Amino acid sequence: MGHGASDRGDRDLVDATRLEAHRAELTGYCYRMLGSGFEAEDAVQETFVRAWRTYDPGRGPLRPWLFHLATNVCLDMLRGPQRRARAMDLGPAAVPGADLGPPLPPERWIHPIPDARIVPEDAAVARETVRLAFVAALHHLPPRQRAVLILRDVLAWSAAETATLLSTTVTSVNSMLQRARAKLPAAGAADAEVDEALLSRYVAAFESHDVTGLVSLLHEDATMSMPPFTWWLRGREHIRAVLLASDAPCTGARLLPTRANGSPAFGQYVEGRAFGLLVLDVADGRVAGTTTFLDPGLFPFFDLPMSLGHALRTRR
Structure with missing residues (x-):
């Protein structure tokens, strides 16, 4: 034995x-x-x-x-039958003062993933092709077209290799790829490297509820969304109005850095407890979009603590 x-x-x-x-x-x-x-x-x-x-x-x-x-x-x-999406895919932007509406179930949303779990050979390619906007765009495609496009255009498999993998023909693969490329919505560009000084200014403004400072870091047409709600905003002035009218409900919040979907991200803590995962889209040196996933259950997945210690809660 x-x-x-x-x-x-x-x-x-x-x-x-x-x-x-x-x-x-x-x-x-x-x-x-x-x-x-x-x-x-x-x-x-x-x-x-x-x-x-x-x-x-x-x-x-x-x-x-x-x-x-x-x-x-x-x-x-x-x-x-249902595809995953972002709030921006589900309806028009809200106006300041609009109700959040009912939350949608988890299976309706594109969810984030830690960079550490998908480290590829070519990090630059991976960052572009796992961003929330790109993944959401992929989900406009039927599953087999999605597979073909990922294998051919993201992972650089040949048409013959892809055909073998899918048990089909090269002609069929090429046809599906052509249709997928035609259907794929534009996902928008993002900065390959994010300025750490920009992130530091963002964190300082966020944690002090400095609305003027925070908004100054946004693109004019920046977006803000908060899954699981379909409510979302477009435009720096609308975001400013909502933040000013919110009576600082997250005063005293703290941000702990992480990485998600090739983008800078933060665990957001309110009163020292896990509140949401904040993912930033950064383009042309400014914040182009923020997505706050209001799901503390994501924190262990990102190796973030569920609560902060006394020293971190009271840091200056």
Whole structure:
């Protein structure tokens, strides 16, 4: 027993290591397909389970087989009729004073994902193709077109490789890619590198509820949204009006930095407790959009504490 079990354990250890080597890129792929970091991780785990059961070196290299399995898992998970979206995709901008309206269920929203879970070989490419706006744009496409566009244009798979993965023809892949490119909405540009001084000024203004200072850092047509509510704003002056009329409900808030979707992000704490995850879109040296996910359940996913210690709550 001892020798045979040892051999089997060594083989399993090698196989597990080989699978783990692909976790980050598979998570990034599944996230683009599904629009939820939690669902992407579930999809990768299911992919690994299926790989344990089905992979045979005679099929060819492990990586294409993993992507084949991951695509099937994602397509199975995307059989529902509704797509995930951002507030800006669901209706027109609100006017200051408008009611937030009822919240929508979690499955209707594009959710954020920590950069640390999708670290790719080419970080610059990954940042552009996991931004919230780009992922939301992908979700305008039918699932198979979405898969083709991600594989061809994001991950640089050839038409032949993509056809094999999807069990179809090169002609079909090229046709789906052409249709997907035509349908894909523009996602807007973002700064490749964000000025840390800009972020410092943003945090200082936010934490002191300095509306004038905060608004001065925004683009004139900046957006602000707060999932799970469909309410959202466009325009610096509308944002200013709402912030001034809000009677500083988040006075004393603190921001703890993190990274989400290739963008700067912050855990927002109110009275020392987890409140929401704030993701910034930065373009041309200014804040082009803010999305605050009002879900403290995201904090452990981003390795953020659920509450702040006394020293941090009282820092100057």
